[in-house]
Amino acid sequence: MKRSLVFALLLSFVLADTSFALSEGKLSSLYGSYLKGFAYFNNGEYEKSLKEFGQASSIDPVSTHIRIKLAFVLMRLGKFGEAEKEFEHVKSMDPDNLEASLGLIFIYSYLGKEDKLESEYGYFLQRAHKLRPEDTRISEYLAQFYFYRKRLDDAIRIYKTIVKDHPDYIEAKYLLGYFYEEKGMRREAIRIWKEVLDKNPSHVEALNALGYLYAEEGINLGEAESMVKKALKQDPGNGAYLDSLGWVYFKKNDYKNAERYLKKAIEGAEDPVIYEHLGDVCVKLNNVKEAVKYYNEGLKLDPKNEALKEKVDKYGRQDKASEEESKPDKKVNN
Incomplete structure (x- = not known):
């Protein structure tokens, strides 16, 4: 009797959706x-x-x-x-x-x-x-899927909920800032990343991200330099962080130091953005030929990059014009 009862319970569980209208x-x-x-x-x-x-x-x-x-x-x-x-x-x-x-x-x-x-x-x-709305892991996977599909509003909505429910979850807060920055909401990104650093002053991604964003905005450049250097102490060979520091120096009109760090950056991370930054530095240093070379290297990695195409066209023509001007005049012998 006991055995048959256990058997019946087992089957009722595994076939829970079975129609009970069936005959015996x-x-x-x-x-x-x-x-x-x-x-x-x-x-x-x-x-x-x-x-x-x-x-x-x-x-x-x-x-x-x-x-x-x-x-x-x-x-x-x-x-x-x-x-x-x-x-x-x-x-x-x-x-x-x-x-x-x-x-x-x-x-x-x-x-x-x-x-x-x-x-x-x-x-x-x-x-x-x-x-399972309470499952943070699933929520994060979904938000990152939305980010991949360029549905930034949905990704931000989910991460705002995660941060609200888990205010001490620093990584979620950092990613919320990242999505804000991708959306072009830079003031919100700055606010969030400052909150991250208030909680954890050594958060390496936030140090770099906020330092780079300050450089992009052309604000707080001294603080930006300090932040990125702090990130580099934790990860000295990180190409992204070296690029950030190079870009801070670019914004400070320190083009020699900018070139120095950007060349180090390209050794650790081939990226079209770094090549574009290097090209921009070379333009400032009046080395247009070298600038065009770097812009072209960036285009190889990102062939659809319109900004790089425009720079290759503009400075390529400028370089050719300079070469023509530097050619000696041809004299006709009678």
Whole structure:
């Protein structure tokens, strides 16, 4: 009696979505097929498992649990197209079924279906966030996905909630500042990063980010230099930090030091922004030929960069004109 009770409880749990309108005979067949399918799957006998789960699904086609088991067996057999259809069917019956969404993510990743993978990943994160809004990790994944999709308002909205609920979560606050800066909301970014540094004066990313932003704005340049140098003490070879310091010196009209640090930066991190900064310094040092070289190097890394294209065109023509002017006059001998 005790054994049969445990058996009944187990089946009622794993087949919780099974229709109770089934007759006793069909219910018995359903349980039998499910357990056989499960046993065959664990033994690696996937064809037999497929047959049993298929039989169980035909008895009760509304069971999402059985359809998911069936889909995973199909994946084991390399029948990804059929597995995809099963997972999609489950989603149509139960949009919040994260197991079905994960199955589709695996299939699209395995088959290299990048567009579908990206779409399903977003769907999964949105549903997971809806079901578990208190789970900070899921919230962050979703916000970063929105950032990747250039949905900055959504990313900011989620991180504002995280920071509100977890005011001591410094990394979340730093990233909120980063998203503000990407959005062009520099005053908000400055405010947030100052709060980060108030909590943790040695936060290396915030030191660099705020120092660089001050340089971009042409404000607080002494403080900016101090901040970036503090970041470099923690990570002396970091190309991004060296670039920041070089750019601070550029804004202070100290072009020799700017060139010195930007050349160090390019050794540690090939980046179109650093090449553009180097080109700008060379222009100030009246070395237009070298500037064009650096702008072209930046374009190789970012061929669609319009600012670099304009600078290559402008200073390339200027360089050619200088070369023409420097050529000796040709004298005609009679």
